[in-house]
Amino acid sequence: MSTPRRFISGVVEGFYGRPWTMEQRTELFKRQQKWGLNTYLYAPKDDYKHRMYWRDLYTAVEAEQLIALISVAQQHDVEFIYAISPGLDVTFSNPREVTALKRKLDQVKSFGCRSFSLLFDDIETEMCPADKQAFSSFAHAQVAITNSVYQHLGEPETFLFCPTDYCDAFCTPSVSQSSYLHIVGEELLPGIDILWTGPKVVSHKISVESIEEVSTVLKRAPVIWDNIHANDYDPQRLFLGPYKDRPTELIPKLRGVLTNPNCEFYPNFVAIHTLATWCKYSPDGGQTDAEMGDEGQDPCYRPQKALTLALIDWLQEFQSTDGPGARLKKDSSDEEPMQTDVGESAYVPGPEENPLYTAEPLTLYDLKLLSDLFYLPYEHGLTARTMLQELDWLKNHSSAVAANTDQTAEWRSRAQQFDEMCEAVVQMFNRLSNASNRSILYDLYNYICDIKSGVGLARAYVKTLGGHGQPSAQLMNDEPEPWGFRGGLSGEFQRMLPCHGNRDLFRHPPMTQVYCIRPYCPEDKVQVQRILKETRCSGGGSTPLMMQPPLICDGLSAGELPPSPHCALVIEDGVGVCGYALALIDAKQAAAKIQRAVSDPMFEDFPSLVTMQVLPHVTDSSPAKRTIGHLLSSVRNNGSKGVFCEVRRSDQRMLNFYTNVSFKPIKMAGLPPEVIAMGTRL
Structure with a gap:
């Protein structure tokens, strides 16, 4: 064996x-x-x-x-x-x-x-x-x-x-x-x-x-x-x-x-x-780690518990004075004095002079904060998320301060809490800078210096909003000094692109355009038809509109088939309806209308149909992603186990969108070569 x-x-x-x-x-x-x-x-x-x-x-x-x-x-x-x-x-x-x-x-x-x-x-x-x-x-x-x-x-x-x-x-x-x-x-x-x-x-x-x-x-x-x-x-x-x-x-x-x-x-x-x-x-x-589970439960891996155990051990390395890159312990017997007057006593400041600087020791809380600020590629830690949400709220509700409304007290209280969080970052930076193990510090230094600076700018901005002091030159000047902003050629390129910021980890970042997602109503039929026509014309390809192969979803978008109850949404901007998302819980009837094989086994795994379109001028993908998320949730609540969509190969924009929201190509009988079927399980 x-x-x-x-x-x-x-x-x-x-x-x-x-x-x-x-x-x-x-x-x-x-x-x-x-x-x-x-x-x-x-x-x-x-x-x-x-x-x-x-x-x-x-x-x-x-x-x-x-x-x-x-x-x-x-x-x-x-x-x-x-x-x-x-x-x-x-x-x-x-x-x-x-x-x-x-x-x-x-x-x-x-x-x-x-x-x-x-x-x-x-x-x-x-x-x-x-x-x-x-x-x-x-x-x-x-x-x-x-x-x-x-x-x-x-x-x-x-x-x-x-x-x-x-x-x-x-x-x-x-x-x-x-x-x-x-x-x-x-x-x-x-x-x-x-x-x-x-x-x-x-x-x-x-x-x-x-x-x-x-x-x-x-x-x-x-x-x-x-x-x-x-x-x-x-x-x-x-x-x-x-x-x-x-x-x-x-x-x-x-x-x-x-x-x-x-x-x-x-x-x-x-x-x-x-x-x-x-x-x-x-x-x-x-053996599994008994510390990972609560008493009375089977041990299981829990990321936050594992993180805490790691940070406890890491704190000892920061404090080590005999590890690689650590400051050497002071040993008077081996030390060569630099001064000639070795008998001079240590300096003691007078009663009205500045006290000597005393470094505070690094704490486990500091390392937890550090981890929160530099967490993982797809998410910030809890403290970082809280700081972003609080800054967003303080910015959007700053008018309450000037208006002296009932919300003024809440604003000032939350501004104070935000300031305390910023101060904790500064103190973490100071204590890290004084850690004994310099090798760890030097690997971290550029990152912690950068986050301290960014937090400092946000802190100054909130104080300005609250009327405490003059607007900061770093924040308000049209030509700030290089140390007052994050830039470089890479940053310049990104700011010139239409989707800059769409991959930010902050779930609901402030946007320059306000979008509203609401349920579809019969009065929206004309607008949906307009969007369908515009997107088909702008979808690329050389095939005339009348000669393009029909899709199962065309009847749904054109209003010939009503969407299933609670499975229709539209997106509005400042001008009007700019996008829609519709679904049929059972798509076989729509498939039969254009003579597709309703006995296709594909319908067993993906019985429901979804279709979505957004006008090309909507470059921010966030509202579209939230809309399709709401729609899929409604379809799942109606008992469906999978959805599919059909997209023309020339519509690269929507192909990319469906791919980014976890749809994958699937096989479908009788599909025209110009059309791709994509599906996702619920």
Whole structure:
């Protein structure tokens, strides 16, 4: 009976930017051993011999460093996986290229490495002419070279492959119908594991259903390369929130999980610590953590509890005076005095002079606040959300101060609470700046300095609204100094684009245009027909309007079929109705009207029809997303288990919209080639 392979858990150093130092990696291995994580994947994108110059062998000095690193990993029971990324310029059909790849990995094997990985992520998908002649597809080329290398190395127990289509979003047309993934799953040797990032490159949530789907196609459980804490795509963001939105029910469905965290090494304490807590629910991960569950309940992973446990341990590192980068303890016996007058006593200020500065110690509350301010890619922490909501309320109700209404007292009270929250951020910054461990501080400094400045501007603005002081020059001047605003060329470009701000994490950001979402009424029929006509004319394509294939939803939008009760909404702006969303709980009648096959099994999974259109001048996607959310909720409340829509291929705008709200392409009988059916389960 074969022994089951252990669950892979640990860290992938796979980000773009400055790689970690050998000392930091050694520190990582110590932490992994302490926390029960067993794997490290060496894949720094900007180590030029890993990716750009993958053919070059390591020099004697570089070899010595890698040998030492592999040895340290082994000493701490961490499996060292060496990854190489030849996909930028490899010619798959050239035997000399394959030989060069094997020679490079043979060299690393001679260093004591026993586990390897081939990565083909983030590369062009067009093959060169020579490879097109030798291979029928890009997937065949990658599988051929990977299988060859795997066998050459003696079929190591751990060998990882990263596909070019490494998440749901990259698969065409979908995961289940991806020819690329099907070839990889069928032809890649079974001993090779496959890396996968989830629904997206940076996945908000990873569901059991999505992993079961990709596992079926790949014919093996994937290893998650998790980018939830990665920040290499935005120099202004750092992620200090817990590992979350991955249910522990995933663990038996996976081969393993590796986190690809922040570029900065020391702030990754929380990311790795909370992942380690999550991994304790692995079937072979040892005892579950009794602290995670309340008394009388089965233990289960709770992100906020895991975060608190991580921050408690991290606080000790901040206070450490003997760790890497820490200020040295004062030892009078070893200290060389700088002054010549060693007998002079310490300075003591007089009664009317400034007192000596005394640094306050960093607290657990400070670290919780820090985590809230730099939480996760798809959400702010509780304190950050509260501050944004309070600032929004204070701004929108500032007229109450001047009018001296009954709301004035409430406004001033909430302004005071907002000021206290801002002051807490300033004090957190001060205490962090005085922490003993300088290495952690230096990795955090740019971020905490930036947030302190931003909070300071908001604080000054609220005081101005409340009549306390003159308007700040930083806020009101048409030409503020560079330190008074957040800018740069990237910011300038974004502000010129129509959808700037639509991806803000603040759920209901103030908008320049006010939109109203209300129930559809019979008087709206003419306006809906007008919007249908305008959007069909502006949808692109060269086919005349009268010659375009009919959609099932056309009768609904044109008013020939009434929408189901409570399943019709319109969007209004300052001019009038600018969009609509309609639904039929049972779409078979509408399908029969245009002679579609109502016996299509698709109707079993997606019985309901939705249709939506918004005029092109509405560039803010927020009202449309809220409207479709309300509509789908109504359809679900009517007992439906799934909805579908039909979109003309020329209407790229609505295709993108439905994709962004989790609709996926589905098969539908009798569908004209110019039309795409998309569906989502409720």
